[in-house]
Amino acid sequence: MTEKRAINPFMKSALEFGPVLLFFVAYLRYKDEVFLIGGAEYSGFILVTAAFVPLLIASTATLWALTGKLSRMQIATVILVTVFGGLSVWLNDERFFKMKPTAIYLLFGALLAIGLMRGQSYLKFVMEEMMPLRDEGWMILTKRLMLCFFALAIANELIWRFASTETWVYFKTFGLTAAVFAFFMAQGKLFQAYALDKADS
Secondary structure (H helix, E strand, O other): OOOOOOOOHHHHHHHHHHHHHHHHHHHHHHOOOEEEEOOEEEEHHHHHHHHHHHHHHHHHHHHHHHHOOOOHHHHHHHHHHHHHHHHHHHHOOOHHHHHHHHHHHHHHHHHHHHHHHOOOOHHHHHHOOOOOEOHHHHHHHHHHHHHHHHHHHHHHHHHHHHOOHHHHHHHHHHHHHHHHHHHHHOOHHHHHHOEOOOOOO
């Protein structure tokens, strides 16, 4: 088994969020340009997507090499980005890449739902070290996060289908991240009510 290693938190953040920010910057730079490659026209969005996929794979591989560990969510994200991003580039159709967040949040929500139906919190397995809670708290938090994931999947579908590509890029880069952050910030009372006391550990 690979040993888990600690790395500089700034390096970790750069590897996790750098590719997304670079995608955003590159899109703003090339969004209005069209490239002729092999007799076919490709929008700036498609070319930026083509660069983003290997960049994300490389950054994730680097993170694994430095830390010796990847979460299941990180692995699933890389796989889905590769599949949907690859389809967008191969078919020259940006819709596939725009559907990727929908697939990710539906997958995460479905996994949490399966755990709940089995009377388990799969979220606890992933985040127990970060937030020590009693079992009742984990079940409530898992149910809420499951609903949050499904809501984000619906929101992504509405944005990419009915708004401009630029609006979707802003939403993907900042909106989705802010929504997840706001969700956890709103759980403050739950964390306090179900915090695992030293006597319980």
